[in-house]
Amino acid sequence: METLGYLGQGFGVATTPLNLLTALCGTLIGTVVGLLPGLGPINGVALLIPIAFALGLPPETSLILLAAVYLGCEYGGRISSILLNIPGEASAVMTALDGHPLARQGKGGIALSISAAGSFMGGLIATIGVTIFAPLLAKWAVAFGPAEYFVMMVFAITCLAGMAGNKPMKTAVASLIGLLLACVGIDANSGVYRFTFGSLGLADGIQFVVLVLGLFSISEILVLLERTYYGQSALKTSGRMMFNMKEAMLVKWTVLRSGVVGFFMGILPGAGATMASAVAYMSEKRMATRDNRFGDGDLRGLAAPETANSAAACGSMVPMLTLGVPGSGTTAVMLGALTLYNITPGPLLFQTDPQLVWGLIASLFIANVMLVVMNIPLIRVFTKILAVPYWALVPGIAIVTAIGVYGVHATTFDLFLMIVIGVVGYILRKFDFPLSAVLLGFILGGIMEQNLRRALSISNGELSILWSSPITWGGWALVVLMVVLPMYRGWRRRRTAVPSNP
Amino acid sequence: MIYQRLFLTALLVVYAVLAYAATTYEAPFSYEPVGPRAFPLLLLILLAAGTVYLIVRPGHMAEENADTPLTGHVLGRLVLCVVALSLFAFFFERLGFVVSAFFFAIIMCRLYNGRWITSVITAAVMALAFYGLFDRLLDVPLPLGVLSGLGG
Incomplete structure (x- = not known):
């Protein structure tokens, strides 16, 4: 009941004209960014941080903007997956599996509308989930001390690696690189300069915006440059745009199940939308016994990942808001944006800034409705945007990126740093290291080290404080589970692979 | 595969340089038991272990990279x-x-x-x-x- 009261208050915040307008702009920008080939929510949100800051928006409004862009990107990403077969980002890969075959069969319109409806349902289920679970988790998380936080962060990192499917070690290395990057600059406790090698530009650490834009924007520009040599063309949508009752009934249970799965996967720190869409797709594929056409245009195979990734996008707000531990690359960027406003996310946020938290949750509901209303009639307009050529798009992205980075400190040092980070990011990407893990590591690094050192200060250097409370036991148990799980999976894969070899 | 191993080896060299730099980080006066050196060194050790593992067993590459070969x-x-x-x-x-x-x-x-x-x-x-x-x-x-x- 108390929750409903707060939610009402949140709607009060979210429905002020400024915030409504922001949500509308955010959903529009998000859809456009998401559907541009190669650009995903991280790029969209990262490019908007400097702009939101420059506009002088109050924190809750800019958070609403970023959240609306995030949801919009998840909606928009499906358009390029379905029509171009180029997923804008990792979480849309599964959408392309069945979406693109549908479009080739001339059912592009149906595919787009049913995936929009799926995204809406996923977002709705997950936002209800956020409303119920976030306050509970926040209440519980107030009991966290530094030791518990440290264990939680270790869990987030191992979870990221453990859930990464086929490349746990690469994910682990990527997140460790992120953690290490967070150490650069003056150490807050002792004033020692770490890894600056005498450079003044690095004295205050690597700026968050520089890292994000370097990793995601610059490396993306380089990837797009490769792609200009392997061009694709968009399929036309023709015929019926709206799905009918029969199709809706076919995917009904798929959508409900995938929404719930997506939400819980989104809550897990580090698992995020990519895992959620993969898990939902795989489990629906296994469950579909009647006319299973997964892989060549099954509506269920399209609805499952789309529902799940929208649900996960909302679900990942839960750990961000309650623990200050981001659930995905994009929420990591949002977390960074909050710290720019001097707001420390964590359990206390629910008490200190209720209008921010509940305004955000309420605007998730609103943005979702806006998106579904906008997406069905405007779909033809959006598909036109797919025709924007790279030569017009990429220079624009590059220039906005440079402005965003320059705007932080007004030094060209940051521009060079961004290019270096971008090139290294591109190489890492070529070798299949997930960049979002680097980013998550970077965000967690500072808090992780601080909490470790605080915990050990409390215990006077006694390491046993790290496993002295029931919460830490639970945390370590989860860590062990996440380390064992990929090993078990690898072992099982090898075991099932052996008999198939003659 | 060979490029990946070269890259990973280069990373190992970078870790070594960073670790060497990190060993000199000494707080002039300290009121906490850990200090500025321990955490980066711990990370570097873990990173080195992970990288060596990847040199030994690089795993397979994703398809995304397979269909856009670098000419x-x-x-x-x-x-x-x-x-x-x-x-x-x-x-x-x-x-x-x-x-x-x-x-x-x-x-x-x-x-x-x-x-x-x-x-x-x-x-x-x-x-x-x-x-x-x-x-x-x-x-x-x-x-x-x-x-x-x-x-x-």
Whole structure:
């Protein structure tokens, strides 16, 4: 009941004209960014941080903007997956599996509308989930001390690696690189300069915006440059745009199940939308016994990942808001944006800034409705945007990126740093290291080290404080589970692979 | 595969340099038991272990990279793109935003297969529009450089 009261208050915040307008702009920008080939929510949100800051928006409004862009990107990403077969980002890969075959069969319109409806349902289920679970988790998380936080962060990192499917070690290395990057600059406790090698530009650490834009924007520009040599063309949508009752009934249970799965996967720190869409797709594929056409245009195979990734996008707000531990690359960027406003996310946020938290949750509901209303009639307009050529798009992205980075400190040092980070990011990407893990590591690094050192200060250097409370036991148990799980999976894969070899 | 191993070996060298640097981090006076050195060293040790594991067992690559092989031609373009970015950064303050962005955008348009005439027009529009948008409307101060006599 108390929750409903707060939610009402949140709607009060979210429905002020400024915030409504922001949500509308955010959903529009998000859809456009998401559907541009190669650009995903991280790029969209990262490019908007400097702009939101420059506009002088109050924190809750800019958070609403970023959240609306995030949801919009998840909606928009499906358009390029379905029509171009180029997923804008990792979480849309599964959408392309069945979406693109549908479009080739001339059912592009149906595919787009049913995936929009799926995204809406996923977002709705997950936002209800956020409303119920976030306050509970926040209440519980107030009991966290530094030791518990440290264990939680270790869990987030191992979870990221453990859930990464086929490349746990690469994910682990990527997140460790992120953690290490967070150490650069003056150490807050002792004033020692770490890894600056005498450079003044690095004295205050690597700026968050520089890292994000370097990793995601610059490396993306380089990837797009490769792609200009392997061009694709968009399929036309023709015929019926709206799905009918029969199709809706076919995917009904798929959508409900995938929404719930997506939400819980989104809550897990580090698992995020990519895992959620993969898990939902795989489990629906296994469950579909009647006319299973997964892989060549099954509506269920399209609805499952789309529902799940929208649900996960909302679900990942839960750990961000309650623990200050981001659930995905994009929420990591949002977390960074909050710290720019001097707001420390964590359990206390629910008490200190209720209008921010509940305004955000309420605007998730609103943005979702806006998106579904906008997406069905405007779909033809959006598909036109797919025709924007790279030569017009990429220079624009590059220039906005440079402005965003320059705007932080007004030094060209940051521009060079961004290019270096971008090139290294591109190489890492070529070798299949997930960049979002680097980013998550970077965000967690500072808090992780601080909490470790605080915990050990409390215990006077006694390491046993790290496993002295029931919460830490639970945390370590989860860590062990996440380390064992990929090993078990690898072992099982090898075991099932052996008999198939003659 | 060989490139990946080379890259990973290069990473190991970087870790070694960083670890050497980290061993010198000593707090002049300390009121906490851990100090600034322990956490980075711990990370470096874990990183080295993980990287060695990857050198031994690199695993397979994702399909995304398999269907866009890096040919010499593409590589040349990539280098050009990075050079263009660096030049942009170098001239950003020296020539000012509008001028440097104009030339940079021309190069970028050409790199992404734009035609000369469209590239020049796009670049001019972008340089002016972004300056107007960010410097004038959004209050992100951008350097005017050689044009500082013109605007104020």
